[in-house]
Amino acid sequence: MARDYLSVDDLSEAELAQVLDLAARMKADPRLHGEALAGKAAALIFEKSSTRTRVSFEVGVAQLGGYPLALSSSDLQLGRGETIEDTGRVLSRYVDVIVLRTFEQDRLEVLARAADVPVVNSLSDFEHPCQALADLLTIREHRGTLAGTVLTYVGDGNNVAHSLLLAGAKAAMTVRVATPPGFAPIPQVVERAAEIARATGGSIEVGTDAVLAATGAHVLYTDVWASMGQEAEAEERALVFQPFQLDQRLIDVADADVLVMHCLPAHRGEEISDAAIDGPHAVVFDQAENRLHTQKALLVFLFGLV
Numbered sequence: 001m002a003r004d005y006l007s008v009d010d011l012s013e014a015e016l017a018q019v020l021d022l023a024a025r026m027k028a029d030p031r032l033h034g035e036a037l038a039g040k041a042a043a044l045i046f047e048k049s050s051t052r053t054r055v056s057f058e059v060g061v062a063q064l065g066g067y068p069l070a071l072s073s074s075d076l077q078l079g080r081g082e083t084i085e086d087t088g089r090v091l092s093r094y095v096d097v098i099v100l101r102t103f104e105q106d107r108l109e110v111l112a113r114a115a116d117v118p119v120v121n122s123l124s125d126f127e128h129p130c131q132a133l134a135d136l137l138t139i140r141e142h143r144g145t146l147a148g149t150v151l152t153y154v155g156d157g158n159n160v161a162h163s164l165l166l167a168g169a170k171a172a173m174t175v176r177v178a179t180p181p182g183f184a185p186i187p188q189v190v191e192r193a194a195e196i197a198r199a200t201g202g203s204i205e206v207g208t209d210a211v212l213a214a215t216g217a218h219v220l221y222t223d224v225w226a227s228m229g230q231e232a233e234a235e236e237r238a239l240v241f242q243p244f245q246l247d248q249r250l251i252d253v254a255d256a257d258v259l260v261m262h263c264l265p266a267h268r269g270e271e272i273s274d275a276a277i278d279g280p281h282a283v284v285f286d287q288a289e290n291r292l293h294t295q296k297a298l299l300v301f302l303f304g305l306v
Contacts, residue, residue, distance in 0.1 A: 003302045004112045006105070006121045008129045008166040009192065013200060015301070016170050020137050022306055023290070023297035027137075030063065036300045037066030040096035044070045044122075047078075047102040052264060053122045053130070056291040057099055064296055069095065088114035097299065118302045125159055125227070126186075131263050131287075132163035133294035136171055138287045139219055142259055147172035147201070152217035152254070154178045154210045154244045155271050156237075157185035160223045160263055165189055169196035169204060176205040178213035180240045210243060214250040220281075221261040222246040222271045238270060247273040251281060259283050 004010060011019065026032045042061045046054060054070060061068035073079040078087055088111045091098055097118045100108055105126035112119040121129055140146050151168050153161050157179045165185060168175035175193065177185055184190075184206055194204045207213060214220055225241040226234040251258060260272075260281040268274050277284060300306055 002112075002116060002118045003304070004119045005129060005298060005302060006108050006112060006119065007127050008132050008163050008170065009196075010129075011170070013170045013196075016133075016136075016167070018306070019133060019294065019297050019301050020140065022300060023133070023137050023294040024140075026296055026300075027290070027293040033064060033296070033300050033305065035065040036303065036305050037061060037064040037096070039065075040303075041067040041069060041094065042097045042099060042299075043091050043095040044068055044099045045073075045076070045078075045101065046070065047073050047100070047107075048123065050101055050123075052288050052291050053101055056295055057122065060292050060296040060299070064299060066096075084111050085114040087111070088119075089116075092116040097302070120298070120302070123159065127163045127166075128159045128263065129163050129167075130291065130295055130298070131160060132167035133298060134287050134290035135164065135221070135261065135263070136167055137290045137294050138261070138283055139259065141286065141290075142283060143218065148174070149219060150174045150176065150217045150255075151219040151221060152176040152178065152213045152250075153221045153223075154213065154246055154250065155222045155241060156225055156227070157183050157206075158223060158227055161185045162189045164221065165193035165204060166196065169193040169200060169202045172197075172200040172202040174203045174205070176207070176213040176217065178207055178210045178244065180244065181208055183240075210250060211253055215253045217254045217258060219259045219261060220246055220250055220254055220276075223263055224265070224267055225271050241271065245271060245273060246276050248275055251276060251279075257281075261287055264288055 058068040099120040101122040105124045225237045
């Protein structure tokens with residue numbers, strides 16, 4: 001049976017720790033599992049533009065000895081109306097894993113049901129689960145531990161917020177999310193994260209006060225205020241979200257050794273100030289690098305090679 005990764009919740013707490021441990025070992029020794037995907041091909045489908053996801057997956061598959069095949073919708077019959085189900089059935093005859101960056105989460109779920117090979121969510125409007133793996137590895141590298149860490153996310157309650165809620169809960173972290181009224185994460189995700197946190201010893205807090213949420217935090221995290229597909233709302237959102245900018249005001253009330261994080265690309269001067277993203281607390285480029293290592297570890301895990 002193919003093992004899919006469509007959501008952070010597809011990994012148990014123990015499996016999440018296993019993937020992070022493997023990623024750390026593979027980062028320390030790039031030769032580790034260097035032939036894990038030998039003879040295997042990966043279809044990397046991008047229905048949204050990409051820098052970090054595309055490059056890290058292409059390079060990662062190649063470093064594991066596999067063949068990465070990067071495709072856009074216009075490269076495929078998807079762009080001319082072929083169903084996602086038929087695409088999954090066909091690609092399963094050619095490749096060994098399908099990585100999809102798309103809009104609706106439903107497309108990933110339909111694809112996974114139709115395909116006979118593992119399907120990986122490299123981003124949807126609902127979740128960004130591969131980014132969350134890199135985020136946790138980065139925090140662990142800098143703090144030495146995840147359990148008990150207070151991560152504060154400020155801004156839009158979007159796909160990144162959803163994955164951080166789930167991942168942080170599984171890692172026994174305290175995850176605080178502060179958004180303007182009306183922009184909170186989806187209630188079902190918050191409820192699921194809270195359920196996980198009750199079992200692991202973590203906690204979930206959702207509110208509308210950025211300064212309160214940032215107070216004492218070990219990690220401050222933000223993302224763009226208008227995601228891909230929301231460009232028409234960008235100006236209006238900029239007015240509403242201004243009090244939620246990750247800037248020195250929030251850094252000053254956080255822990256003295258706070259980490260500043262952003263999944264990139266950043267709109268400097270909007271959701272994050274230049275001083276914050278370029279300052280001594282920032283680890284955003286460590287996050288970007290760790291996309292490579294955690295995704296390699298994820299693929300090795302999904303193929304049952306550990």
